[in-house]
Amino acid sequence: MHLARVIGSVVAxxxxxxxxxxxxxxxxxxxxxxxDKGSPIVAAxxxxxxxxxxxxxxRSREGAMPLPQPNACVDAGIIGIIxxxxxxxxxxxx
Amino acid sequence: MHLARVIGSVVAxxxxxxxxxxxxxxxxxxxxxxxDKGSPIVAAxxxxxxxxxxxxxxRSREGAMPLPQPNACVDAGIIGIIxxxxxxxxxxxx
Amino acid sequence: MHLARVIGSVVAxxxxxxxxxxxxxxxxxxxxxxxDKGSPIVAAxxxxxxxxxxxxxxRSREGAMPLPQPNACVDAGIIGIIxxxxxxxxxxxx
Amino acid sequence: MHLARVIGSVVAxxxxxxxxxxxxxxxxxxxxxxxDKGSPIVAAxxxxxxxxxxxxxxRSREGAMPLPQPNACVDAGIIGIIxxxxxxxxxxxx
Amino acid sequence: MHLARVIGSVVAxxxxxxxxxxxxxxxxxxxxxxxDKGSPIVAAxxxxxxxxxxxxxxRSREGAMPLPQPNACVDAGIIGIIxxxxxxxxxxxx
Numbered sequence: 001m002h003l004a005r006v007i008g009s010v011v012a013x014x015x016x017x018x019x020x021x022x023x024x025x026x027x028x029x030x031x032x033x034x035x036d037k038g039s040p041i042v043a044a045x046x047x048x049x050x051x052x053x054x055x056x057x058x059r060s061r062e063g064a065m066p067l068p069q070p071n072a073c074v075d076a077g078i079i080g081i082i083x084x085x086x087x088x089x090x091x092x093x094x
Numbered sequence: 095m096h097l098a099r100v101i102g103s104v105v106a107x108x109x110x111x112x113x114x115x116x117x118x119x120x121x122x123x124x125x126x127x128x129x130d131k132g133s134p135i136v137a138a139x140x141x142x143x144x145x146x147x148x149x150x151x152x153r154s155r156e157g158a159m160p161l162p163q164p165n166a167c168v169d170a171g172i173i174g175i176i177x178x179x180x181x182x183x184x185x186x187x188x
Numbered sequence: 189m190h191l192a193r194v195i196g197s198v199v200a201x202x203x204x205x206x207x208x209x210x211x212x213x214x215x216x217x218x219x220x221x222x223x224d225k226g227s228p229i230v231a232a233x234x235x236x237x238x239x240x241x242x243x244x245x246x247r248s249r250e251g252a253m254p255l256p257q258p259n260a261c262v263d264a265g266i267i268g269i270i271x272x273x274x275x276x277x278x279x280x281x282x
Numbered sequence: 283m284h285l286a287r288v289i290g291s292v293v294a295x296x297x298x299x300x301x302x303x304x305x306x307x308x309x310x311x312x313x314x315x316x317x318d319k320g321s322p323i324v325a326a327x328x329x330x331x332x333x334x335x336x337x338x339x340x341r342s343r344e345g346a347m348p349l350p351q352p353n354a355c356v357d358a359g360i361i362g363i364i365x366x367x368x369x370x371x372x373x374x375x376x
Numbered sequence: 377m378h379l380a381r382v383i384g385s386v387v388a389x390x391x392x393x394x395x396x397x398x399x400x401x402x403x404x405x406x407x408x409x410x411x412d413k414g415s416p417i418v419a420a421x422x423x424x425x426x427x428x429x430x431x432x433x434x435r436s437r438e439g440a441m442p443l444p445q446p447n448a449c450v451d452a453g454i455i456g457i458i459x460x461x462x463x464x465x466x467x468x469x470x
Contacts, residue, residue: 015174080297203456362391
């Protein structure tokens with residue numbers, strides 16, 4: 001899964017009918033230090049993520065699984081809201 | 095899903111028979127500020143997107159789902175036309 | 189789907205048996221102006237593409253669908269031969 | 283599969299229910315010389331990997347297969363812990 | 377499919393049980409001129425590829441298909457050993 005921060009939302013009137021009622025957020029992929037990487041993407045949200053929260057999302061078919069309609073044509077979905085990331089000073093510990 | 099802008103269309107006479115009747119558009123992936131990123135791709139369209147419109151598309155199997163023939167050999171499909179993107183000035187708000 | 193130009197072919201004697209009889213072409217991904225991008229890949233061809241032709245191909249499972257044996261272990265397949273790409277001078281028209 | 287080193291872990295209270303009980307690690311993709319490449323990702327672990335260990339992981343559906351619940355919405359999973367990588371000085375040897 | 381050269385192998389004692397008995401090679405992706413591109417990956421091999429050989433591999437589910445156990449959690453597999461690549465001087469011929 002991939003780390004990202006919620007930075008906005010999308011309004012789309014004309015869309016596939018399986019997306020009706022699905023909350024669509026704009027998320028900015030980040031690295032483990034919270035720095036932006038790459039371009040924002042549009043992800044479905046059924047977890048209840050809010051602006052500014054750090055989340056992790058799944059791509060492809062896995063991204064649609066948390067939705068009420070898991071066979072929606074969604075290829076990125078928010079899977080969880082991150083409370084904290086633990087990265088030790090040394091990564092050789094164990 | 096990914097943001098893109100419709101920039102053209104494709105004519106292909108010799109193609110897989112499951113693509114007959116499928117509208118094929120050339121779309122330019124963009125970031126949330128509308129700036130181009132990467133190279134254009136060819137996407138199937140069943141939503142009715144037009145030149146210059148901002149859309150979002152799904153990749154892989156999900157991209158073919160909106161088509162009349164969902165098992166077409168399509169790996170990118172337009173899923174919705176974007177009316178507006180809301181990105182607050184600060185992404186720490188709630 | 190992705191744009192590419194056919195630049196060569198591959199001979200492979202030792203291969204998965206489901207690839208016997210499958211034509212394997214080397215294709216160079218391009219952008220909508222016909223300029224190379226990234227590295228060439230090996231794609232299966234059942235459409236009859238020839239050297240120098242511009243084609244579009246699908247990735248993953250979708251790439252194997254046009255083959256006589258659609259469950260072949262192929263992750264890129266030529267889907268159509270492009271006659272022309274229409275990209276207006278301004279992409280705001282419509 | 284892809285090489286990575288375990289660099290941390292993630293705590294997420296609000297998440298898809300199929301992720302309850304799944305250990306989520308932060309892993310840093312590396313090349314064959316152990317050097318970092320790209321950004322860390324979040325991967326499920328059912329092998330028992332520890333901080334600092336070199337592992338290989340699978341993406342997409344394959345990443346969820348080792349989990350007790352293989353249909354979890356997981357798109358990256360640790361598949362094995364690497365004891366050693368053998369790369370000869372010359373790669374032309376046989 | 378993608379071109380690569382076999383550059384090494386991996387020993388992993390702790391791994392998903394479906395990988396027991398599967399030969400795991402380290403392969404370096406290359407372009408059509410044999411030059412390295414990107415970072416090495418770990419691929420399953422059931423074709424019998426050896427050090428220094430040029431191969432092509434499939435990603436995702438397609439990569440596991442040649443294995444005795446096709447539902448192994450493998451996302452990259454060697455599909456064929458390349459005898460020769462034919463790339464004409466001009467790619468407009470044909």
